[in-house]
Amino acid sequence: MEVKKRMIIFNTITVITPFIVAALTAFIFVLVSSKVFNTxxxxxxxxxxxxxxxxxxxxxxxxxxxxxxxxxxxxxxxxxxxxxxxxxxxxxxxxxxxxxxxxxxxxxxxxxxxxxxxxxxxxxxxxxxxxxxxxxxxxxxxxxxxxxxxxxxxxxxxKEPNIFGRFILVVLGIFFISFIGTNLFMSYLFSKRIVSPIGQLKKATAEISKGDLNSQIMEIGDNEIKELCADFEKMRVQLKDSIRMKMKYDDNRKMLISSISHDLKTPITSIKGYVEGILDGVANTPEKKDRYLKTIYSKAEQIDIMIDDLLLYSKLDLNQIPFNYEKTDIVEYFSYCIHESGPELEKSNIHIQLHNALQNSKYVMIDRERMRRVIVNIIDNSRKYMDKAEGQIDILLRETNLSIIVEIKDNGVGIHKDDANKIFNRFYRADLARSGTTGSGLGLAIAKQIVEGHKGKIWAVGHGSEGTSIILSLAKVKDL
Ligand SMILES: Nc1ncnc2c1ncn2[C@@H]1O[C@H](COP(=O)(O)OP(=O)(O)OP(=O)(O)O)[C@@H](O)[C@H]1O
Ligand SMILES: [Mg+2]
CATH class of the missing domain: 3.30.450.20 (PAS domain)
Incomplete structure (x- = not known):
């Protein structure tokens, strides 16, 4: 209800009620005095x-x-x-x-x-x-x-004059009492509908000004007050979002600075070492020089990849990369991925295979290019953390009522039970990986950002030393 309307109704009730109550009292008085006192x-x-x-x-x-x-x-x-x-x-x-x-x-x-x-x-x-x-x-x-x-x-x-005097006194008394009573009651109601929500707003603004943006503002009271509360709530959420975003930007900037100074320093130090080796004449044969230069090249490439990964992760983290969704036949898509990665994996003696158990639906909405990055990162890990002579990667497609589940299972070193959740954190590398292969620990963090950007889920399941499964769940779309 609008405040104006409510005020009109409240005032009307305040004026009319005492008259009605007084009239009722008069009626009851006449009835009782005539029945009981015979007047x-x-x-x-x-x-x-x-x-x-x-x-x-x-x-x-x-x-x-x-x-x-x-x-x-x-x-x-x-x-x-x-x-x-x-x-x-x-x-x-x-x-x-x-x-x-x-x-x-x-x-x-x-x-x-x-x-x-x-x-x-x-x-x-x-x-x-x-x-x-x-x-x-x-x-x-x-x-x-x-x-x-x-x-x-x-x-x-x-005997009527006495009764008349009392009658007038009683009716007037009741009129004033009910006038005051109605007034108090209406003021109470009015304050409940208008003053209390304003009090709530006042409290919320005080909390906001103190920097606490967590208390939600309820929409209570009359229309205008409700709208005011809704606007305030919108403002609170926006303020909270902008503060969260600012913190994220700060966090991102810190992450970039610390990772550049830490992770990029290692390959740069070794590049410097090799260049010094050439300049000082340590690489005194053409073969040695060639080996040094190749190492320098591969370290520079490593830095290049790392910077690309860092920038991509940072952009994904700040939602700065728009996804270009396309309705995609998942079976066809994975056949293509296997076709692309297969020959390279074969070189490392790893066989990759697709197992399709989908019956009802095979379509998902994905950004094909970004999702390719997810698959490449996962398969790259399977290759990197492979300790068996005969490597095997199985891609299993199954479905639930609402999702398509993609499991990428390898027979590599496997992950420790405690690492299953951590491996998706940025820069997280299990001890085993740290000591051996190169990498920045951003591969799965990027994969997670992309999958979550698709409103999907990604998690890992370890099979002891038998290998690892990385599982994705993506929302189904109708076949039409
Ligand atoms: N298939 C796997 N088998 C065993 N361990 C894995 C596997 N996939 C990931 N891991 C573990 O998870 C860690 C994080 O993986 P992630 O891909 O994020 O980083 P990385 O491979 O170390 O570096 P990057 O991918 O950035 O080159 C890895 O260091 C490794 O310890
Ligand atoms: Mg990786």
Whole structure:
């Protein structure tokens, strides 16, 4: 919901609810008082009471305007009594604490009570005389002989006036209580929907400013707030990504510097040694010179390959190499790979063979050139780490529901159980390899980057001294 809409609804509810609650209270009050106390709170009674009060006040007004001389005039007193007759009113004129005219016999205590009730100025103005309730009005008088007194007007009322007073008090009280209650409740709801999400955002920004980018910002609250939260979350993820990328760049740069200074130094040192040998005349025969130059050439080639590998790895690591995916028949593809690598392997007395167990599907989406690099790196390892006179590499193709599994199995030296996961780390070389063959330890790290770039998986399984399997899993695509 939008904040504007919610505010309109909340305000409307805040205004309407007290009225509804007050009306309900009034209804229940009338029902209960009529059923339990046998009173009759209805409009007629209310009007009658109002008329009585009006008549009393009117008469009092008349009195205050009239000449004090008339007050002791019997005719005037009768006139007043007549005026009150339609509300069955009574009149008492008190002079110097003595009743000089009274249409009802009332004792002094009740007179005092009546005067006190009027002075009290409460809503009710009702006095109880001999178990009957009267509405009372009074005014102070000054007679022509300068003595003081009062005129008291009484009008009988049932038990309703008391109830009416209470009724009004209860309804007004409930109205205000429900007004405050609804207001508090609506403010609480409003704060929950708007203030809490803003609080969450505030907390998150504080954490971001401290450098902690891991706490996710939930989308809560109204539409606008939700959108704000979503934008913040997007910003947090982007910031986190850019920081991660920056760290990766830094890491990459460090890796390049350290590997250049470490791995490239060895062949360069030996190149320097051989060149010095030629310059100093150590290679004093043409054959020796030729051998030295060939070694220098092969070391330079090694450096060249290493630099290429480093750059490729670095680019793959930073996702800077786009893959050119093509739908490829995997059987055909591996037949081609074997055809390419076979003759070279035969020279090292290694036989390579394809075993196809695919039945349903044989298509994958791959970048043929990059995937070729993966296969070459794996086969190159099988060749490099081959200790058997009769080398054998088997490429086995099988499938699961969603993937095509390619296993490249050799009968070489094998890998140690603990090395199976590590060999895909950059620069990782098992002790055995370090002592013997050349290499930088980037071959399988590059293979892993490429396979993972294809959303595939690569892992190794050792068969003891029987050899090693490197296994790839690639997502199938439909044959269509
Ligand atoms: N088929 C295999 N048989 C035995 N050991 C292997 C095999 N393949 C990989 N290894 C081990 O894994 C290590 C990492 O292999 P990787 O191809 O990454 O590096 P490398 O071959 O040493 O160097 P590079 O491939 O960069 O020339 C190797 O040094 C070797 O110890
Ligand atoms: Mg290798």
């Amino acid at each position: 009759n709170i209805n409009y007629d009674n209310f009007r009658k009471l109002a008329a009585t009060r009006y008549e009393l006040l009117n008469t009092i007004k008349d009195l205050s305007r009239s000449n004090p001389e008339h007050l002791e005039d019997v005719e005037f007193q009768k006139y007043l009594y007549g005026k009150l007759s339609n509300i069955d009113g009574e009149i008492l004129i008190v002079k110097n604490n003595t009743v000089i005219f009274g249409t009802k016999d009332i004792n002094k205590i009740d007179i005092e009570k009546s005067l006190d009730t009027v002075k009290d100025e409460t809503l009710k103005n009702v006095v109880k005389i001999n178990n009957d309730s009267y509405m009372v009005e009074a005014a102070s008088l000054t007679f022509k002989d300068e003595s003081t007194g009062n005129v008291i007007l009484l009008a009988p009322v049932g």
